[in-house]
Amino acid sequence: MKIEQFYDKGLAHASYAIISEGQMALVDPARDPQPYYDFAKDHNAGIVAVFETHPHADFVSSHLEIAKNTGATIYVSKLLGADYEHKSFDNGDEIKLGAVTLRALNTPGHSPDSVTILLLDENGKQHAAFTGDALFVGDVGRPDLRENVGNMTAKREELARQMYQTTNNVFKKLDEEVLVYPAHGAGSLCGKNLSSDTYSTIGREKSTNYALQDRSEDDFVKTLLEDQPFIPKYFGHDVTMNKAGAVGFEESIKAVPRLANDATLEEGVLVVDTRPQAQFKKGHLPNSINIQEGGKFETWLGSIVGPTEKFYLIAENETVLDSVIRKSAKIGYEGNIKGALLTPAILPETSAETDLEDFRTNPDNYTIVDIRNTGEVKAGKIFENAITIPLPELRERKNEIPQDKPLMIHCAAGYRSAAGQSILEQEFSVPVYDLSDAITSFSVVAR
Structure with a gap:
């Protein structure tokens, strides 16, 4: 045996x-x-x-x-x-x-x-x-x-x-x-x-x-x-898919449309950009969410994007593109991919660059949004006056965030806050900043 x-x-x-x-x-x-x-x-x-x-x-x-x-x-x-x-x-x-x-x-x-x-x-x-x-x-x-x-x-x-x-x-x-x-x-x-x-x-x-x-x-x-x-x-x-039984894995992977990087994308369709956050912030397409390729990509994809929502998938090279398509399929999302492509040459949108020293000096000049999970917040807030909305709920609850000040988004280490910034910057008139991995320098001091 x-x-x-x-x-x-x-x-x-x-x-x-x-x-x-x-x-x-x-x-x-x-x-x-x-x-x-x-x-x-x-x-x-x-x-x-x-x-x-x-x-x-x-x-x-x-x-x-x-x-x-x-x-x-x-x-x-x-x-x-x-x-x-x-x-x-x-x-x-x-x-x-x-x-x-x-x-x-x-x-x-x-x-x-x-x-x-x-x-x-x-x-x-x-x-x-x-x-x-x-x-x-x-x-x-x-x-x-x-x-x-x-x-x-x-x-x-x-x-x-x-x-x-x-x-x-x-x-x-x-x-x-x-x-x-x-x-x-x-x-x-x-x-x-x-x-x-x-x-x-x-x-x-x-x-x-x-x-x-x-x-x-x-x-x-x-x-x-x-x-x-x-x-x-x-x-x-996924419960429903597993009750019915899924189609073949490789068959479903091959069915994902592959697009040229200069293809015209349908307006209004979500774009999931899997590139590292530094690349994304320098330039990306409108209506993009930055869900970076990494150890938990598929979990965050399925937490942020709904199971009936179509999206385009962007990656920095063919190896990563194949990886994120396969990870999407692991949670049954390959059929949601309207098209998969490498980084377009023209990326008209940019993300606001964070002035960390200004935030340290004048934190009250910002609306701080904590997008950690409820259990993490329960264990201790990093900024007492922060608005708390978990990342998986951010798209649906964004209207709870006031727009009278610039926003500062944070999580626990920087991965989720990059996604959070990309979600909110699309629709907010005030600047949206990402505290990124600098959050780790605040944790002990502010608790």
């Missing part, structure tokens, strides 16, 4: 391959199936099963594409109401994979249709649990993502109470040495306290995970619901 974890740092997403006697099963595969095909070939194994622990909100899965290409059977809970061909996999159901057994455990709480796959070794002993978004290292899945989407919708408190039952009646009753293989690690927005460790054991989680400690149901529900991170705009969209 062999277990392999595939980890996507950008989405903090873990997927798994299990091989026994030449048969291979996948758990929660990412949008690009090629790494799994390569792994199967390298180990002379055939992919015979694909498990979806639930319809994921934060990435698009390749389960349907893999099944079509390999003949593998997709296993999901009957509660999911999947639109694609599949076999139901619920409490007590088992399948043999070579010499090992995979058993279904219904583990609702993050979603009503969550399933954990319990791996029993050749001797029938509990070996590992593939927990999806139900149990993480240091956390459990947030219960507030399925109130309006999916075949089964559920209110957050209802799901939180289901999670209480799941932790006590399922996870705590597993053998302590069972390995815990979750679908996410630190950086994921599917929970609030995920460890940077990508696997654990049931025994460790029972000792250290706040959600597996003994407490009343009401206290558990209150603790689980408070201080959850923001919900990106694309999450509901």
